[in-house]
Amino acid sequence: MNPVACLRLPASAATPPSPSRCRAASQPPRSVSRLPPRASSSTAAYTTKVYRNANIAKLQAGYLFPEIARRRAAHLLKHPDAKIISLGIGDTTEPIPEVITNAMAERAHALSTVDGYSGYGAEQGEKKLREAIAATYYGDHGIEETDIFVSDGAKCDISRLQVLFGSNVKIAVQDPSYPAYVDSSVIMGQTGLYQQDVQKYGNIEYMRCSPENGFFPDLSSVPQTDIIFFCSPNNPTGAAASRDQLTQLVKFAKDNGSIIVYDSAYAMYISDDSPKSIFEIPGAKEVAIETGSFSKYAGFTGVRLGWTVVPKELLFSDGHPVAKDFNRIVCTSFNGASTLSQAGGLGCLSPEGLKAMQDVVGFYKENTDIIVDTFTSLGFNVYGAKNAPYVWVHFPGRNSWDVFAEILEKAHVVTTPGSGFGPGGEGFVRISAFGHRENIIEAARRLKQLYK
Numbered sequence: 253m254n255p256v257a258c259l260r261l262p263a264s265a266a267t268p269p270s271p272s273r274c275r276a277a278s279q280p281p282r283s284v285s286r287l288p289p290r291a292s293s294s295t296a297a298y299t300t301k302v303y304r305n306a307n308i309a310k311l312q313a314g315y316l317f318p319e320i321a322r323r324r325a326a327h328l329l330k331h332p333d334a335k336i337i338s339l340g341i342g343d344t345t346e347p348i349p350e351v352i353t354n355a356m357a358e359r360a361h362a363l364s365t366v367d368g369y370s371g372y373g374a375e376q377g378e379k380k381l382r383e384a385i386a387a388t389y390y391g392d393h394g395i396e397e398t399d400i401f402v403s404d405g406a407k408c409d410i411s412r413l414q415v416l417f418g419s420n421v422k423i424a425v426q427d428p429s430y431p432a433y434v435d436s437s438v439i440m441g442q443t444g445l446y447q448q449d450v451q452k453y454g455n456i457e458y459m460r461c462s463p464e465n466g467f468f469p470d471l472s473s474v475p476q477t478d479i480i481f482f483c484s485p486n487n488p489t490g491a492a493a494s495r496d497q498l499t500q501l502v503k504f505a506k507d508n509g510s511i512i513v514y515d516s517a518y519a520m521y522i523s524d525d526s527p528k529s530i531f532e533i534p535g536a537k538e539v540a541i542e543t544g545s546f547s548k549y550a551g552f553t554g555v556r557l558g559w560t561v562v563p564k565e566l567l568f569s570d571g572h573p574v575a576k577d578f579n580r581i582v583c584t585s586f587n588g589a590s591t592l593s594q595a596g597g598l599g600c601l602s603p604e605g606l607k608a609m610q611d612v613v614g615f616y617k618e619n620t621d622i623i624v625d626t627f628t629s630l631g632f633n634v635y636g637a638k639n640a641p642y643v644w645v646h647f648p649g650r651n652s653w654d655v656f657a658e659i660l661e662k663a664h665v666v667t668t669p670g671s672g673f674g675p676g677g678e679g680f681v682r683i684s685a686f687g688h689r690e691n692i693i694e695a696a697r698r699l700k701q702l703y704k
């Protein structure tokens with residue numbers, strides 16, 4: 253089957269055309285009749301009487317990364333001896349520095365003692381860790397311990413933020429962008445149906461980011477939205493917005509009365525003078541939330557630890573502090589990050605831990621250089637990479653899924669098709685720099701063989 257056709261299939265052929273916004277997630281679309289359960293036959297499965305959430309039915313065939321994993325598994329079935337190298341999903345590969353695991357081990361052992369045992373912690377995170385995050389990443393920007401909500405990761409916080417905003421908001425995203433923003437918006441019922449012809453959901457503003465505009469949207473042509481998801485350094489393009497660009501973004505949000513959700517999960521990869529936080533921009537505390545993560549700095553993709561900053565200066569239109577409502581969401585749907593992860597987080601932010609994280613980031617940045625050299629020596633235009641662990645490679649005029657399939661089939665290397673991040677990613681492939689050095693070198697060798 254044509255892989256593109258497969259991914260673009262509507263998730264439910266039964267979903268009829270509907271108004272561009274669906275605010276009643278629990279209601280079935282009007283023209284879907286509430287049919288009585290089919291008469292059971294010996295082969296028919298039992299069905300409950302519960303209607304499927306119509307918003308989930310709007311989602312396309314699969315979340316991007318599980319879909320890639322499925323194709324990788326299918327490739328392995330076909331070529332059982334292939335030594336597949338995975339530069340796709342963007343999962344970390346290098347061991348967690350011992351200074352960090354020691355902190356977790358110590359806390360784990362303490363849990364076996366009467367004095368060291370602790371149960372539920374504060375939903376917002378341990379005071380010491382909140383203080384350390386505020387001091388380490390936001391020391392000069394007026395962010396305080398109480399503005400920090402420690403979490404089990406940035407992705408989880410993106411969904412919690414969507415619950416905070418509810419179904420009655422319109423979002424803008426960079427195009428291409430990390431899929432969690434769009435998919436969580438669809439699930440919340442903020443969007444219309446997926447429109448095959450433009451490959452976009454109704455009622456989402458896609459802000460095109462391409463080499464032509466330096467991967468920063470032309471804000472003069474972006475209509476007002478309630479929420480603006482903005483990721484810098486960006487996944488997947490690897491582009492980091494400059495101070496001037498972020499100043500424009502903050503002004504744009506303020507002029508429109510919007511809230512920016514700024515995803516800085518890769519901030520420690522910044523090598524130039526691009527801001528590492530939106531709160532470096534004057535006035536940002538009145539218009540922005542920021543989410544961060546230890547996943548890509550300390551190899552915490554499995555350990556799970558992140559945070560979200562909701563400044564007390566950020567207010568809804570009725571003057572109610574956003575942080576108060578976020579606190580309510582966190583207390584309702586989350587019981588705090590794991591004690592062990594939080595001990596690891598404190599290890600990360602000790603002087604030795606910070607140095608160790610910088611070394612991990614430096615290692616992946618060397619991988620990035622190898623991948624960039626490989627593609628530039630083959631004559632490709634590559635973007636990103638300088639401030640991020642992602643290389644955004646242009647295959648002009650080609651379909652991203654075809655390039656993905658070609659590289660998998662012929663080089664046994666898993667990449668990520670750019671179009672999986674939005675229509676603006678068509679013609680690009682994202683190569684992740686997370687990998688053991690020998691695998692990166694071997695992947696580079698195979699890619700040179702393929703495209704020489």
Ligand SMILES: Cc1ncc(COP(=O)(O)O)c(C=O)c1O
Nearest residue numbers: 405406407430487517545547558
């Ligand atoms: C931009 C971006 N935000 C958030 C995440 C998820 O981070 P976490 O592991 O903290 O959930 C990722 C993971 O790849 C990401 O690329």
